[in-house]
Amino acid sequence: MISLNVNRHNYEVDVDPDMPLLWVIRDVLGLTGTKYGCGVAQCGACTVHLNGEAVRSCVTKVKRAEGQKVITIEGLSEANNHPLQQAWAEIDVPQCGYCHSGQLMSAAVLLRENPHPTDEDIDDAMAGNICRCGTYLRIRKAIHIAAEMQQKGS
Amino acid sequence: MSVPASPKNISRRDFLRSSGLTGAALCLGFYFPASAEAPKIINQAEAEQFGIEMNSWIYIDTSGKVTLVSHRAEMGQGVYQSIPQIIAEELEVNLNDVNIIFAKGNKEKYGNQITGGSSTIRGSYKHLLNLSATAREMLIAAAAAKWDVPASECHAEAGTVIHKSSGRKLHYGELVVDASKLPAPKNVTLKKTSEYKLIRKPLHRQDTALKTNGTAVFGLDKKIPGMLYAMVERNPRFLGKVKSFDDTDTRKIPGVTHVFKVRMGVHNTFREGVAVVANSTWAALQGKKALKVEWDDSGFEHVSTEDLYSRMKTILNTQEGLSFRKKGDPTPIIEQAQKKIDVVYETPYQSHSCLEPLNCVAHYQGDQIEIWGPIQAPDWIQDYVSKDLGLPKEKVIVNMTFLGGGFGRKAFMDYPHEAAVISKEIKGPVQVVWTREDDMTQGPYRPGICYRCEGVVTNGEIDAFKVRFAGQNIGHWQGAPKDKPNGSTTEGFLKAYYDNIQNISFADVPFETPIPPLWWRSVYASTNGFAYESFMDELAIAAGKDPLVFRKQYAKEERCQQLINKLEEVSGWKNRKKGYGVAITECFGTTVGQVVKISRQADGKIKIDQVWAVIDCGWYVNPDTIKAQVEGSIVMALGAATIHEITFDNGMVVQKNFYAYNMPRISDVPPVEVHIMENSADAAGVGEPGLPPFAPALTNAIYDLTGKRIRKLPFSMAAI
Numbered sequence: 059m060i061s062l063n064v065n066r067h068n069y070e071v072d073v074d075p076d077m078p079l080l081w082v083i084r085d086v087l088g089l090t091g092t093k094y095g096c097g098v099a100q101c102g103a104c105t106v107h108l109n110g111e112a113v114r115s116c117v118t119k120v121k122r123a124e125g126q127k128v129i130t131i132e133g134l135s136e137a138n139n140h141p142l143q144q145a146w147a148e149i150d151v152p153q154c155g156y157c158h159s160g161q162l163m164s165a166a167v168l169l170r171e172n173p174h175p176t177d178e179d180i181d182d183a184m185a186g187n188i189c190r191c192g193t194y195l196r197i198r199k200a201i202h203i204a205a206e207m208q209q210k211g212s
Numbered sequence: 213m214s215v216p217a218s219p220k221n222i223s224r225r226d227f228l229r230s231s232g233l234t235g236a237a238l239c240l241g242f243y244f245p246a247s248a249e250a251p252k253i254i255n256q257a258e259a260e261q262f263g264i265e266m267n268s269w270i271y272i273d274t275s276g277k278v279t280l281v282s283h284r285a286e287m288g289q290g291v292y293q294s295i296p297q298i299i300a301e302e303l304e305v306n307l308n309d310v311n312i313i314f315a316k317g318n319k320e321k322y323g324n325q326i327t328g329g330s331s332t333i334r335g336s337y338k339h340l341l342n343l344s345a346t347a348r349e350m351l352i353a354a355a356a357a358k359w360d361v362p363a364s365e366c367h368a369e370a371g372t373v374i375h376k377s378s379g380r381k382l383h384y385g386e387l388v389v390d391a392s393k394l395p396a397p398k399n400v401t402l403k404k405t406s407e408y409k410l411i412r413k414p415l416h417r418q419d420t421a422l423k424t425n426g427t428a429v430f431g432l433d434k435k436i437p438g439m440l441y442a443m444v445e446r447n448p449r450f451l452g453k454v455k456s457f458d459d460t461d462t463r464k465i466p467g468v469t470h471v472f473k474v475r476m477g478v479h480n481t482f483r484e485g486v487a488v489v490a491n492s493t494w495a496a497l498q499g500k501k502a503l504k505v506e507w508d509d510s511g512f513e514h515v516s517t518e519d520l521y522s523r524m525k526t527i528l529n530t531q532e533g534l535s536f537r538k539k540g541d542p543t544p545i546i547e548q549a550q551k552k553i554d555v556v557y558e559t560p561y562q563s564h565s566c567l568e569p570l571n572c573v574a575h576y577q578g579d580q581i582e583i584w585g586p587i588q589a590p591d592w593i594q595d596y597v598s599k600d601l602g603l604p605k606e607k608v609i610v611n612m613t614f615l616g617g618g619f620g621r622k623a624f625m626d627y628p629h630e631a632a633v634i635s636k637e638i639k640g641p642v643q644v645v646w647t648r649e650d651d652m653t654q655g656p657y658r659p660g661i662c663y664r665c666e667g668v669v670t671n672g673e674i675d676a677f678k679v680r681f682a683g684q685n686i687g688h689w690q691g692a693p694k695d696k697p698n699g700s701t702t703e704g705f706l707k708a709y710y711d712n713i714q715n716i717s718f719a720d721v722p723f724e725t726p727i728p729p730l731w732w733r734s735v736y737a738s739t740n741g742f743a744y745e746s747f748m749d750e751l752a753i754a755a756g757k758d759p760l761v762f763r764k765q766y767a768k769e770e771r772c773q774q775l776i777n778k779l780e781e782v783s784g785w786k787n788r789k790k791g792y793g794v795a796i797t798e799c800f801g802t803t804v805g806q807v808v809k810i811s812r813q814a815d816g817k818i819k820i821d822q823v824w825a826v827i828d829c830g831w832y833v834n835p836d837t838i839k840a841q842v843e844g845s846i847v848m849a850l851g852a853a854t855i856h857e858i859t860f861d862n863g864m865v866v867q868k869n870f871y872a873y874n875m876p877r878i879s880d881v882p883p884v885e886v887h888i889m890e891n892s893a894d895a896a897g898v899g900e901p902g903l904p905p906f907a908p909a910l911t912n913a914i915y916d917l918t919g920k921r922i923r924k925l926p927f928s929m930a931a932i
Binding site (some may be wrong): 074075077078081084085086088089090091092093094095096097098100101104130131132134135138143146147150151152153154155156157158159162180181182184185187188189190191192193194195196197198 | 289427435568618619644835843846878883
């Protein structure tokens with residue numbers, strides 16, 4: 059049995075300790091907001107927070123998360139109201155939407171660490187997240203909007 | 213109305229069951245009479261009386277909520293937003309009161325359901341406007357009857373019928389029962405464009421919330437009770453078979469339940485592999501890795517990219533090909549010319565690589581099968597699976613989830629067919645998951661094509677324009693006769709150019725390989741556009757003319773002239789300095805022109821400073837959706853022109869994951885400004901036409917800045 063804390067809930071899961079966190083979250087806990095895109099940490103669709111850091115859950119063995127705090131897209135905010143989620147909605151960032159769980163989780167760490175990111179900061183922080191629909195221009199713009207919202211809210 | 217020859221007894225319950233809708237309601241839909249092309253609108257009572265199954269329909273319940281059963285998929289292109297926007301406009305309801313649910317596959321009921329060819333809105337908007345206006349008129353008539361006033365004294369707004377002079381109001385929900393008993397009026401008046409309150413407004417998408425909090429259900433997110441997971445080790449060569457396999461190690465993996473040989477349809481051929489079924493995706497993957505399979509790869513060619521392109525170029529030098537379109541005769545002019553342009557453009561094979569890898573859930577239950585997945589063509593799958601499994605069509609239920617990208621790949625039947633075969637074998641529900649490697653190495657692919665373009669310019673005018681292309685014909689894999697030309701040879705090329713060039717011809721030289729080809733966003737226009745608009749540029753330069761003015765000289769049709777004028781204006785073309793390129797293409801009825809501006813940075817690298825795009829798609833719904841689709845198309849085109857390609861070695865694909873088939877990243881993307889032409893023409897495509905002009909506009913800009921003509925895609929921006 060492995061003890062996990064996901065989105066502030068405790069779980070005991072009976073799985074292979076080498077199983078990537080991604081598949082535990084999706085197949086065992088049933089939290090399907092975290093996506094499989096490549097399995098080799100290339101696309102960022104599976105990004106979650108492990109003790110506040112953005113990690114690629116497709117290459118993170120579940121045993122590494124044992125006893126640690128995991129946040130997935132479902133736990134990013136109480137009511138879909140993280141400044142990033144609001145900004146994403148304000149300018150309709152997603153198209154197919156598949157990559158955006160990962161995009162938002164990467165952006166959330168950026169905004170926490172750097173409340174006023176420049177375009178270059180955003181490009182650096184978001185370089186690991188692929189969007190095949192090509193919504194990058196709107197992602198960059200939405201991060202700036204969220205930064206402003208965060209500033210006004212604080 | 214005409215009564216069908218053999219009325220079926222369809223109860224109300226049957227009628228609504230498949231959509232989970234019940235209770236009193238106004239339900240209005242279409243049927244297609246056998247004798248007529250155009251659909252007719254009928255209400256539910258009529259449908260029941262005559263035993264007619266209605267096509268796409270709207271359903272207004274006693275709370276006033278509206279549900280549309282859509283027969284097309286949402287894969288990012290925005291129909292989830294644009295269809296409700298169309299309905300809310302003519303029905304006079306608030307946009308938030310319109311919900312959309314996705315129909316199951318049923319060709320008889322919904323007609324062709326393929327979400328492709330950028331066809332969803334252009335194919336259905338007039339019907340949807342009519343349907344919504346008809347429902348509105350019935351609700352107004354019901355209210356007028358209740359008040360005993362003429363309907364002409366009443367109007368509708370925000371889901372309410374209002375009798376202006378008395379101030380009386382009734383909510384739609386209070387009227388649906390009465391309205392449902394009225395016959396549908398034959399002719400309704402539709403609003404003029406200038407009267408629109410919702411259409412043509414940049415309203416927010418309704419699916420954004422679902423796509424930012426993890427609740428949108430894509431194919432891979434579909435779970436059903438008792439479902440197992442499967443992965444398949446497929447032959448890495450396209451037409452290869454399984455000779456034998458050893459599953460000793462696979463069966464040692466905890467959770468693995470079944471291992472067996474499977475095959476799935478790929479066009480008119482089959483692909484073979486070994487399926488591993490387990491109680492988690494991870495166990496299935498471990499089991500697949502532990503398999504030892506011996507393949508039978510005899511009887512077909514093991515191709516390499518180098519050979520393929522060398523063969524294409526050879527046949528372009530030796531064969532005239534199958535003539536597709538010809539006016540005048542360019543050949544003798546070219547043969548006799550003292551000076552001619554004779555060049556070859558090369559475009560690569562491309563993978564769709566939707567970010568959601570292929571996957572599908574199937575549940576075989578003996579006398580029927582139900583399928584769920586990210587599916588662009590549910591009716592095609594229903595048909596295919598019905599034939600292959602020997603089940604009646606109505607016993608093959610195909611459900612569409614959200615698609616994590618489609619781009620044409622998810623209009624193919626192989627992955628749902630494979631899931632159906634596996635579910636039948638294990639006699640239970642299963643989700644088949646393709647790894648990224650499976651998705652990238654199995655194809656089908658956008659076919660690579662070589663174009664030989666020959667032209668003569670005399671006194672600043674195009675005297676001869678001759679194109680031959682060598683590339684795979686997708687139709688050949690679907691049974692099209694091989695002695696007929698490829699019907700897509702001119703896709704992308706402006707019809708207006710064709711009309712104004714005196715000696716012009718297009719032909720394709722048949723070229724076959726064992727690599728299965730497939731339509732890829734904007735299909736042949738995605739490669740033709742590069743060749744033809746690069747060639748137009750070369751001709752313009754040979755004629756000593758400004759490339760944009762030169763195009764305007766040939767694209768004489770009025771809408772083209774307006775589009776080019778707009779492009780000239782927004783890009784500041786007349787006052788430009790070096791580093792500007794232009795291209796204009798046509799795709800699915802829509803014309804898009806783009807200007808790309810580049811510059812060389814202090815570090816020597818080329819930077820794309822700006823892209824201006826002007827799109828003329830006629831009537832349209834949501835300008836922001838259109839802008840988003842053009843922005844995304846440009847990014848996809850940038851990747852295919854400068855970053856990635858699929859290559860083959862010894863019959864197998866070289867690129868296995870994003871580290872080898874990389875994608876544009878956020879830092880690669882230039883600013884894009886999109887302008888939409890306003891006119892009253894019929895609606896045309898939006899999801900794909902923004903893609904084809906980007907690559908040639910970029911390479912034309914590179915020529916303008918550096919004098920270097922790029923004729924082979926992809927090329928490295930860093931190497932310029």
